[in-house]
Amino acid sequence: MGCVNLRESDDHKTVEAVLDQPSSSESIDVEFIQHLLEDSDFSSCKLEDSGINQLVSAAEALLADKEQNDINLPISFIVAKRVDAQLSLQLSPDKLTAMAIIRSAYGGRSIGPNQLKQALAAANIRKGLKTSELKALLTEAHHAKPGTTIQKEIACGKHPQHGRDGEWISDVKTLRQQLSKPQEREDGTVDMLDFGEIVTVKEGELLMHLEPPTPGKSGFTVTGEIIPPKPGKEVPFCPAEGVTLSENKDQILATRQGIPIEQPRGMRVDQIYTTTKVDVSTGHVDFDGSVIIQGDVSDSMKVTATGDITIGGSVYYATIEAGGDILVKNGVIGRQQENAKQFNVDEINCQLTAAGHIQLGFAQYTKLQANKDIKVEKQLLHCFTQAKGVLDIGRGPKDRNSKLIGGITMACKGIFCANYGTEAFIPTEIRMCCNYQELTDLEQQISAKLPENQQLLQEMLLLLPTYKELPKTAENTKKTQQLLLAIQKTKKLVSTLKHKVRKLRLARDTQLSTAKMMIRGKVYPNVKVHIADYPLKITEEHQGGGVCFKSGEVVYDIELR
Numbered sequence: 001m002g003c004v005n006l007r008e009s010d011d012h013k014t015v016e017a018v019l020d021q022p023s024s025s026e027s028i029d030v031e032f033i034q035h036l037l038e039d040s041d042f043s044s045c046k047l048e049d050s051g052i053n054q055l056v057s058a059a060e061a062l063l064a065d066k067e068q069n070d071i072n073l074p075i076s077f078i079v080a081k082r083v084d085a086q087l088s089l090q091l092s093p094d095k096l097t098a099m100a101i102i103r104s105a106y107g108g109r110s111i112g113p114n115q116l117k118q119a120l121a122a123a124n125i126r127k128g129l130k131t132s133e134l135k136a137l138l139t140e141a142h143h144a145k146p147g148t149t150i151q152k153e154i155a156c157g158k159h160p161q162h163g164r165d166g167e168w169i170s171d172v173k174t175l176r177q178q179l180s181k182p183q184e185r186e187d188g189t190v191d192m193l194d195f196g197e198i199v200t201v202k203e204g205e206l207l208m209h210l211e212p213p214t215p216g217k218s219g220f221t222v223t224g225e226i227i228p229p230k231p232g233k234e235v236p237f238c239p240a241e242g243v244t245l246s247e248n249k250d251q252i253l254a255t256r257q258g259i260p261i262e263q264p265r266g267m268r269v270d271q272i273y274t275t276t277k278v279d280v281s282t283g284h285v286d287f288d289g290s291v292i293i294q295g296d297v298s299d300s301m302k303v304t305a306t307g308d309i310t311i312g313g314s315v316y317y318a319t320i321e322a323g324g325d326i327l328v329k330n331g332v333i334g335r336q337q338e339n340a341k342q343f344n345v346d347e348i349n350c351q352l353t354a355a356g357h358i359q360l361g362f363a364q365y366t367k368l369q370a371n372k373d374i375k376v377e378k379q380l381l382h383c384f385t386q387a388k389g390v391l392d393i394g395r396g397p398k399d400r401n402s403k404l405i406g407g408i409t410m411a412c413k414g415i416f417c418a419n420y421g422t423e424a425f426i427p428t429e430i431r432m433c434c435n436y437q438e439l440t441d442l443e444q445q446i447s448a449k450l451p452e453n454q455q456l457l458q459e460m461l462l463l464l465p466t467y468k469e470l471p472k473t474a475e476n477t478k479k480t481q482q483l484l485l486a487i488q489k490t491k492k493l494v495s496t497l498k499h500k501v502r503k504l505r506l507a508r509d510t511q512l513s514t515a516k517m518m519i520r521g522k523v524y525p526n527v528k529v530h531i532a533d534y535p536l537k538i539t540e541e542h543q544g545g546g547v548c549f550k551s552g553e554v555v556y557d558i559e560l561r
Contacts, residue, residue, distance in 0.1 A: 004028060004055070006040050006079075015042045015080035017055050020073055021062060028059035037080055044146050045080035046106035052079050084108035085141060087115065089123045095221035098125050098155035100134070102141040103148070110142045124223045128156045155222040163216035163232030168208045168252065173199050174262045200272065201254045207243060207267045208252040210235070235265060242269030259290045261307060261324060270307035270324075277313070278303055290324065308356070317350045325356040326370075334365030336382075343407055343427065345384045357389075374411070379403040386410045386434070393417040400521045410434045413514065418521035421538070425526040432515040436508060436532035443504040450497050457490045516560065517547040529554060 003020045017033060033052045037043060055077040062073075083106040090099045100119075102111055116134065120126070130153065137152045144150060201207065216229025237245055240263060242256045254260070258269040271289030278285055279298035285291055290307035299317045303309055308324035315332040334350030351367040352358055358370040364381035368374055373389035380393060384407055391411035394402030402418040409415065410431040421428045460483060467483055470476040515531050519542065527538040529547050536547060536554035546560035 013082055014078045015045055016076040017079040018074045018076045019055055019058055029056055033079060042080055044107040046083045047080050048078050051077040082107040085111045087111045087119055089119055095223055096157035097153055098222045099151055100137055100154045101151040104141050104144040104146055106146040125155050127220055127224045128222050130154050157221045158219040160219035160227045160229035161217040162230040163214040165232040166213040166235035167211045168266055169211050170208050171206050172201055172260050174260050201260050202257050203254055205254045206251055207254055207260055210250040238265035240266055240268035243267055320352045322354045326352050326354040326358045328360035331361045332363040332366045336365055348384055382406040384408050388412050391415045414516045416518045421524035421527040423524060428527045431530045433511040433532040436511055439504050439508045443501055446497055446500050453490055453494050457494060460487045512549045515549060519544055519546050
C-alpha cells in the first residue's frame with residue numbers, strides 16, 4: 001500500500017483520501033491525486049479541489065518536518081463527491097415551448113422516468129409533450145460524460161389559428177382580369193395585344209358573393225391554457241355606381257348593363273361608351289363611365305372618362321385621362337422634341353393620366369402618370385413617367401429586349417426592365433422613392449407638435465394634486481373633471497402623434513430598403529439613378545443585377561435578384 005489510499009464514506013456521498021507518513025521517494029501533488037482517482041472506482045465522481053490541495057499541503061509539510069508530533073496519522077481529506085444528475089425545466093415567456101435541461105451525474109444517480117414525470121407535474125407541463133424527445137433526453141444524459149449539460153425541447157404548444165376576414169369574391173370576369181390574360185393564337189403563341197371581346201354584364205346579374213369571416217381555431221400552451229383566436233373581421237360593402245346588395249346582404253348584383261370594375265370591398269358597373277375611333281370627325285370624348293375605343297386616338301384629340309379607358313389601336317399626340325385604368329393595346333406616340341439631346345418635360349403634349357393602372361405596348365415622347373402601376377410591353381423612349389407603384393417594362397422576367405431610354409422616369413416602388421440607356425450614352429434619369437422627402441417633411445411637422453403637447457400635459461399633471469385638494473364644492477368638482485378630461489385628451493393626442501411619427505418613419509425606411517431597379521439585360525453609362533435624395537451615376541456598362549439602397553448609399557449590385 002502507498003501512503004495515500006482512497007475510501008468511500010459510509011453514506012456513499014464522498015470519497016476520502018487517507019494520508020499516512022509519506023516517504024521522500026514519493027511525489028504527492030495534485031496530478032498524482034487526480035490520476036489516483038481516475039484509476040479507481042471513483043473516476044466518475046466530482047473532484048473537490050480544496051480537499052486535494054489540503055492533502056498535497058499536508059504531505060509536503062510531513063516531508064519537510066518528519067518530527068511533527070502534533071499530527072495524528074493517518075489523516076483524511078474529502079477529495080471527491082458523488083453528485084446526482086440535476087434536472088431543470090424552462091418555459092418560454094408565452095408558455096408555448098418547454099425545455100428540459102439535465103446536467104449529468106458525477107458518480108451519482110441519473111434522472112429516471114419517474115423523477116422526470118414528477119418535475120413535469122410540478123411545473124404543470126401537461127400538453128404537447130414530445131415522448132420521443134423525453135426518452136432520448138434520458139438516454140443521452142445517462143450515457144453522457146459526468147457534468148455534461150444536455151437540453152431538449154420536450155413540449156410544444158400550439159399557436160391559435162386566427163380567423164379569416166370576410167371577403168367579397170368575384171363571380172364575373174372583370175375588365176382588369178381580362179386584360180391580364182391576352183388571347184392565345186392558333187399556333188399556341190400569345191398575342192400580348194389581343195384581349196378578345198370586352199366582357200359586359202346585364203342588369204340583375206350576380207357580380208360578387210360574400211365569404212363570411214371565420215372564427216378561427218384555439219391554440220394551447222404546454223400548461224394546458226387555451227389561447228383564443230382572433231375572429232375574422234366583417235368586410236363592409238362599399239356602395240358604388242351600378243350595383244346593389246341582395247336581400248340577404250351576401251351578394252352584389254348589377255343594376256344596369258355595363259363593364260364590371262372590381263374595387264376595394266366590392267364592385268361597380270360602369271356605363272360603356274364605345275366608338276371605332278376618336279378624331280376630328282367624332283370630336284373629343286368626355287364620358288361618365290368607361291370608354292372603349294376600337295381603333296386609334298388621333299392627333300390633338302382628348303378622351304376623358306370617370307371609369308376605365310380601353311384603346312384597341314394607338315394614341316397619336318393626344319390626351320387621355322381616366323378615373324380608373326388606361327389600356328392601350330398598341331403604342332402611344334408623341335411628337336419628337338426639337339432638341340433631342342436636352343429633354344424638356346414642358347414640350348411634351350401627348351399625355352396619359354390614370355387614377356389606377358396604365359398598360360400599353362410602347363411609348364415615345366409621352367407623359368405617363370398613374371396612381372398605381374405602369375406596365376409597358378416593349379419600350380419607353382424619351383418619356384416623362386410617374387408611377388406611384390411599380391414600373392414594369394417587358395414581357396416577363398425572361399425578356400431581354402425591353403428598353404428604357406432617355407427622359408425622366410419616376411416610380412415609387414421599383415423598376416423592372418431589360419436595358420437602360422444606350423451605347424450612345426443618351427442621358428437617362430431614374431428616380432425612386434419619389435415621395436421620400438414628402439414623408440420626411442410630414443414627420444418633422446408632426447414631431448414639432450410633440451414638445452408643446454408634452455409640456456402642456458406635464459403642466460396639467462402638476463396641477464391635478466392641487467385641484468384634488470380644493471374644497472369639495474360643485475364648482476371645484478366641475479373644474480377637476482374638466483382638467484381630467486383635458487389630460488385624457490392631451491394624452492391621447494400625444495400618443496396619436498407618436499404613432500404617426502413611427503408610422504411615417506417606418507414607411508420612409510421601408511421605401512429605401514425595398515426600392516430596386518432590376519436589370520434583366522444591360523445598363524449603359526450616363527444613366528443617373530436617385531433613390532430618394534441619394535444619387536448614383538452609372539459610369540460603365542453592367543449586365544444583370546440591379547441598383548438598390550444599401551449601407552447608406554445607392555449602389556449597383558450584381559447579385560441583386
